[in-house]
Amino acid sequence: MSIAIENFVKAIYKNDKHDTQDTKPGNIAKKLGISNAAATDMAKKLAAKDLLNYEKYQALKLTDKGTKMALNVVRKHRLWEAFLFKMFDMSLHDIHREAELLEHQTSDLLAEKISEYLGHPKFDPHGDPIPNADGEITTEDTSISLSDAIEGKTYTIARLMSDDKEFFDFCAQNQIKYRNTLTVSKQFIANKMTQISIGSNTIVLNEDFTKIIYVDEN
Amino acid sequence: MSIAIENFVKAIYKNDKHDTQDTKPGNIAKKLGISNAAATDMAKKLAAKDLLNYEKYQALKLTDKGTKMALNVVRKHRLWEAFLFKMFDMSLHDIHREAELLEHQTSDLLAEKISEYLGHPKFDPHGDPIPNADGEITTEDTSISLSDAIEGKTYTIARLMSDDKEFFDFCAQNQIKYRNTLTVSKQFIANKMTQISIGSNTIVLNEDFTKIIYVDEN
DNA sequence: ATTATTTTTTAAGTATACTTAAATTTTTTA
DNA sequence: TAAAAAATTTAAGTATACTTAAAAAATAAT
Numbered sequence: 001m002s003i004a005i006e007n008f009v010k011a012i013y014k015n016d017k018h019d020t021q022d023t024k025p026g027n028i029a030k031k032l033g034i035s036n037a038a039a040t041d042m043a044k045k046l047a048a049k050d051l052l053n054y055e056k057y058q059a060l061k062l063t064d065k066g067t068k069m070a071l072n073v074v075r076k077h078r079l080w081e082a083f084l085f086k087m088f089d090m091s092l093h094d095i096h097r098e099a100e101l102l103e104h105q106t107s108d109l110l111a112e113k114i115s116e117y118l119g120h121p122k123f124d125p126h127g128d129p130i131p132n133a134d135g136e137i138t139t140e141d142t143s144i145s146l147s148d149a150i151e152g153k154t155y156t157i158a159r160l161m162s163d164d165k166e167f168f169d170f171c172a173q174n175q176i177k178y179r180n181t182l183t184v185s186k187q188f189i190a191n192k193m194t195q196i197s198i199g200s201n202t203i204v205l206n207e208d209f210t211k212i213i214y215v216d217e218n
Numbered sequence: 219m220s221i222a223i224e225n226f227v228k229a230i231y232k233n234d235k236h237d238t239q240d241t242k243p244g245n246i247a248k249k250l251g252i253s254n255a256a257a258t259d260m261a262k263k264l265a266a267k268d269l270l271n272y273e274k275y276q277a278l279k280l281t282d283k284g285t286k287m288a289l290n291v292v293r294k295h296r297l298w299e300a301f302l303f304k305m306f307d308m309s310l311h312d313i314h315r316e317a318e319l320l321e322h323q324t325s326d327l328l329a330e331k332i333s334e335y336l337g338h339p340k341f342d343p344h345g346d347p348i349p350n351a352d353g354e355i356t357t358e359d360t361s362i363s364l365s366d367a368i369e370g371k372t373y374t375i376a377r378l379m380s381d382d383k384e385f386f387d388f389c390a391q392n393q394i395k396y397r398n399t400l401t402v403s404k405q406f407i408a409n410k411m412t413q414i415s416i417g418s419n420t421i422v423l424n425e426d427f428t429k430i431i432y433v434d435e436n
Numbered sequence: 437a438t439t440a441t442t443t444t445t446t447a448a449g450t451a452t453a454c455t456t457a458a459a460t461t462t463t464t465t466a
Numbered sequence: 467t468a469a470a471a472a473a474t475t476t477a478a479g480t481a482t483a484c485t486t487a488a489a490a491a492a493t494a495a496t
Contacts, residue, residue: 004483026443038484040445045482057444057492088331101323110316113306222453244473256454258475263452275461275474 003104006073007032008042009051012060013070023059071135077103078124078131079114085125086118086178092125092163108133118179119156125178127159127214142217146194147210149184155215156181162212170209175199181218221322224291225250226260227269230278231288241277289353295321296342296349297332303343304336304396310343310381326351336397337374343396345377345432360435364412365428367402373433374399380430393417399436 011031015022029039047054051066062070080099084090090098112133115121122138123129129137143158157180160171171177175198185202186195192207205213229249233240247257265272269284280288298317302308308316330351333339340356342348347355361376375398378389389395393416403420404413410425423431 002482024443025445034483035485036444037446037486042483084328087335088328090327090331094325094327098325098328101325102320105319105323107312107316107319109308109312110302110306113308117305220452242473243475252453253455254474255456255476260453 001069004042005046005049005051006069006104008039008046009062009066009070010073010077012052012062013067013074016062023061025060028060068135071131071137072108073103075131075133075135076106076111078128079111079118080106081126082118082121082124082130082178083114086180089168089172121156121158121179122216123158125159127161143214144217145211146184146196146205146213146215147192147207149187149194149210149215151184151187154181154183154218156218157213158216159214160212161214167209167212174201174203176203176213182215219287222260223264223267223269224287224322226257226264227280227284227288228291228295230270230280231285231292234280239277241279243278246278286353289349289355290326291321293349293351293353294324294329296346297329297336298324299344300336300339300342300348300396301332304398307386307390339374339376339397340434341376343377345379361432362435363429364402364414364423364431364433365410365425367405367412367428367433369402369405372399372401372436374436375431376434377432378430379432385427385430392419392421394421394431400433 008028011028012023015027015031025039025043026036028043029036032039043052043054043060046052046066050063051069052063053061077099080102081092081095084095084098085092088095115130115133120132121130123141123143127141127143129139129141131137146155149155157176157178160168160176160178162168176182180198182196182198184194185197188194188204192210193204194210195202195204197203226246229246230241233245233249243257243261244254246261247254250257261270261272261278264270264284268281269287270281271279295317298320299310299313302313302316303310306313333348333351338350339348341359341361345359345361347357347359349355364373367373375394375396378386378394378396380386394400398416400414400416402412403415406412406422410428411422412428413420413422415421
């Protein structure tokens with residue numbers, strides 16, 4: 001299946017999540033930057049391939065097969081975002097753009113290797129769920145902010161909820177990386193500060209930081 | 219420029235390295251798995267784009283612009299191979315197949331990030347040179363086998379010249395990974411053995427291993 | 437409820453990257 | 467060196483993924 005088809009199916013899936021009426025050809029066309037005519041055209045073709053149900057003038061509905069394809073692409077996109085975010089010092093915007101391309105040229109095997117390397121994360125750095133290889137999605141987010149973490153426990157970094165460059169620079173310097181492991185050595189409750197050990201470092205963070213660092217219990 | 223064009227230009231570049239006569243449309247066609255007619259067709263199109271010089275019945279010759287494009291694709295291919303080889307436990311065959319796809323969907327920025335992460339290697343795990351961002355290639359290979367390394371010096375692993383799964387398993391378990399750093403702590407010259415420290419490990423290797431592990435001096 | 441606006445669809449056409457079949461040119465070999 | 471074989475080119479045609487323009491249907495507004 002082509003890149004155009006994958007993107008089409010993905011657009012329907014994402015729009016549908018947002019609003020069922022949002023999957024009419026015109027909305028998909030706008031999202032993909034193609035003409036309405038092209039979207040109608042493609043919809044008919046994909047209906048013939050059993051990827052979606054097409055009825056004139058109606059919203060497009062993915063079939064199970066189409067949903068599975070969309071989830072597979074979304075999985076690869078979010079795994080790439082997570083992986084590149086962990087590996088390289090790049091802006092989230094740049095990372096998104098790379099993932100948008102790489103998602104279509106990634107075998108299931110490589111996706112699995114990336115997932116394995118990251119410890120099979122259930123959410124990407126934005127907090128969006130990563131479907132598993134069978135297309136299953138974890139809906140409830142069990143991540144907690146570091147400010148709510150429990151003394152003595154070990155966690156994996158699930159999200160860094162910020163766009164601030166200074167914050168990311170600080171994180172990079174202190175091994176605070178998506179998917180890294182840390183242990184909460186002390187919660188200074190009165191002072192709203194948290195002491196963590198990460199790699200060979202021990203760091204005390206104030207509330208400004210602990211509120212935007214989300215972690216999963218190990 | 220499309221994937222088809224990138225692959226076409228790359229095929230000419232690689233065939234030309236091997237034999238100048240090897241870049242006639244038919245040979246390129248065979249390499250790409252397309253018909254001779256398609257190759258002639260494409261050759262004319264690319265001549266119009268100033269990527270190659272086309273003369274009827276003659277071998278195809280890349281222009282500077284075409285060579286630059288080919289080198290850029292080759293660079294990305296080899297960087298991906300190097301990167302995936304380092305990061306994941308995958309067969310070289312699988313890695314090649316992934317790189318063949320990813321090479322066309324990789325920005326110059328991401329390529330540079332990968333190169334930086336690997337310490338700007340000049341050769342990939344097969345020993346093929348990795349062009350730099352300007353398309354320059356290092357021709358002479360300065361890597362040496364571990365058996366010829368000098369006591370006390372620190373090296374970066376440049377190649378693992380083997381297809382043997384057991385060897386790779388052993389390497390994986392002992393941090394002997396492409397681009398990792400090691401120090402030669404002792405050469406047991408009489409016994410043809412080499413003691414290295416890599417990460418927190420100390421390993422004594424016999425000649426079977428030191429002859430196929432190639433390193434670059436740091 | 438009728439008109440105006442917007443959206444969707446149909447129809448016709450384009451660029452890319454191929455295909456097969458036949459014609460032409462080159463290369464090989466006897 | 468002339469005929470046979472192989473390669474290249476030309477020509478005609480196909481599938482994909484679009485485009486614009488016009489027609490048809492649905493939605494919104496008065």
